[in-house]
Amino acid sequence: MSLPNIADQIVRAALVEDQTFGELLPQLMQATQTASPAELNAALPRLAEGIAEAPPNLGGWLAVVTGACVEQGADPAPAGAAVVDRIVDVAAAAMAFADAWEQSAGGRPLPSMQDEQPSQQIFDTVSTALGDSAVTAMMSWFALPQFAMAGCTVLQMAPSVRAGIEDRDFHAFAAGKAAQHLGQMDHYQALLRVLDGERLLVLDRASRHGWTVTIGGIGDNFQLHMLLAGALIGRPGGLTGDRPAPEIIAAFLDADAPPGPPVVSSPWNLVDAHGEWIWNEGVPADVPVVNGTRVVVIDPPSYERTFPAGRRFPLMPATLRVEGMHLPEDLDAWWPHIKPATR
Structure with a gap:
């Protein structure tokens, strides 16, 4: 039958x-x-x-x-x-x-x-x-x-x-x-609470550069952290630092984590537009909306954060696309809305 x-x-x-x-x-x-x-x-x-x-x-x-x-x-x-x-x-x-x-x-x-x-x-x-x-x-x-x-x-x-x-x-x-x-x-x-097709404005406080990224299928901010590192470090006009290995990035996108799994380190501290920490245990939906957009601000790490590679929800593929880069002069209207980190 x-x-x-x-x-x-x-x-x-x-x-x-x-x-x-x-x-x-x-x-x-x-x-x-x-x-x-x-x-x-x-x-x-x-x-x-x-x-x-x-x-x-x-x-x-x-x-x-x-x-x-x-x-x-x-x-x-x-x-x-x-x-x-x-x-x-x-x-x-x-x-x-x-x-x-x-x-x-x-x-x-x-x-x-x-x-x-x-x-x-x-x-x-x-x-x-x-x-x-x-x-x-x-x-x-x-x-x-x-x-x-x-x-x-x-x-x-x-x-x-x-x-x-x-x-x-x-x-x-x-x-x-x-x-x-x-x-x-x-x-x-x-x-x-997973966001799909959601645009974020990512700002680097040190260089005053910014990027618009679109995310989908991200289960927690550990994942957001590492996918931002994979997308922004080493790209033209991007950030300096050690880009995660391709197999690590893949483990946060849509692949199985390498055996172990390996322990990875977050390169930054992420805060919102109000200066409050974006906790890795939270989700992108926790990031407050300012002027219709969720804003993520990159600061230097205040301490080393380590966590296992892999996704909270292994069956859920994730996406993070860089839609465009913004020069400091493009962001003059944004910075007055961005508070210093509270910690």
């Missing part, structure tokens, strides 16, 4: 909660491993319907399969968008379950999402507080790890899905609440 046919059958079973779902799931997973790209792409729209409409405990497994298809090169839309949209509802229902449990369980710890299963006893504990929504809330609690895993895969590998998220702050708020109970939702929330 072809992958699209299996996908159609399992979605039919999921929508009516038929027991054949459990029999078809291994077949679906096996079929995705040998399917052609055309078959993967043909199956995903049907899986998207199941993700959107099936009960969360079944939709979560369809989401996991969707993530596997995307990893194998399938077009992530529209199934990827269905995963991201459903996570909001599943996370909200899971948090309702957590609240009801804390009200009604007499101090007993919350059930483990990974190590326990829905049960009559768990349902009875929350049913009074949740009423008719108790089943959905309980199933969402146990399905959240599957949705989180699939969501992290989709957001890493699908810039189009990231770009299509409406009301990203609402998605991030839901993910942030769920991250209190499931660590992977912290990664999911961070992925929601």
Whole structure:
């Protein structure tokens, strides 16, 4: 049986909660491993319907399969968008379950999402507080790890899905609440903050030169730091210093880190237009906007920062393009808005 046919059958079973779902799931997973790209792409729209409409405990497994298809090169839309949209509802229902449990369980710890299963006893504990929504809330609690895993895969590998998220702050708020109970939702929330096609103005305080760069798929400021070094050191009109080796730059772009991985050193201190440090543990979205543009200022390093080569999100390729260089006289209107470093 072809992958699209299996996908159609399992979605039919999921929508009516038929027991054949459990029999078809291994077949679906096996079929995705040998399917052609055309078959993967043909199956995903049907899986998207199941993700959107099936009960969360079944939709979560369809989401996991969707993530596997995307990893194998399938077009992530529209199934990827269905995963991201459903996570909001599943996370909200899971948090309702957590609240009801804390009200009604007499101090007993919350059930483990990974190590326990829905049960009559768990349902009875929350049913009074949740009423008719108790089943959905309980199933969402146990399905959240599957949705989180699939969501992290989709957001890493699908810039189009990231770009299509409406009301990203609402998605991030839901993910942030769920991250209190499931660590992977912290990664999911961070992925929601990834910037794509974002222009930054990079200013070198010492030379008064500047550059406009466009970034995408950068998971943290460690990565931003090293990609700026790769782009600006040694280029005509660029900065002096030791440019990272090509294999190191590649590890921060789209390649696997060399074995080890090697420890790299940041060549600068980065601050924002207000003089506040841009912490490596943060993300480019933390950099404040000034006059419609995020501004990064390069200062000499105040101490040596070292960290392992590689990306926080290994499945997410990054880009950093230098769009243009600005001479000191081009930046006269900018420097009055730039404060000295606060440290």
